[in-house]
Amino acid sequence: MTIKQCLGGAIVGLGILAGLFMGVWIMLVGGIVQIAEAIKSDPVSAGNLFVGVVRFAFSGIVGWSIGGSIIGYGVTLLNK
Numbered sequence: 354m355t356i357k358q359c360l361g362g363a364i365v366g367l368g369i370l371a372g373l374f375m376g377v378w379i380m381l382v383g384g385i386v387q388i389a390e391a392i393k394s395d396p397v398s399a400g401n402l403f404v405g406v407v408r409f410a411f412s413g414i415v416g417w418s419i420g421g422s423i424i425g426y427g428v429t430l431l432n433k
Contacts, residue, residue, distance in 0.1 A: 361430030368423030376416015384408030 387405030391398045 357430050357433060361427045361433075364427030364430060365424050366427075368420050368425075368427055371423055372416045372420015375419045376412050380408050380412035380415050384410075384412060 384405045384407075387408060388402060391401035391405055394401075
């Protein structure tokens with residue numbers, strides 16, 4: 354196993370973690386919390402509610418695209 358392959362495997366692992374972190378924690382959980390905070394505020398903030406719904410709706414797309422791009426780079430290092 355070469356250094357390039359070790360680095361490629363590490364980048365694939367980091368890509369999986371980055372995709373999960375951005376998709377699940379930042380976008381999905383963050384969107385749910387933002388929706389709850391917007392509804393809980395005294396005058397309901399429509400803008401904050403809208404941004405929370407958009408974050409929730411696009412969480413899968415963001416997670417897959419960030420994770421996929423990093424994983425793709427790692428796979429190219431593995432194949433060289």
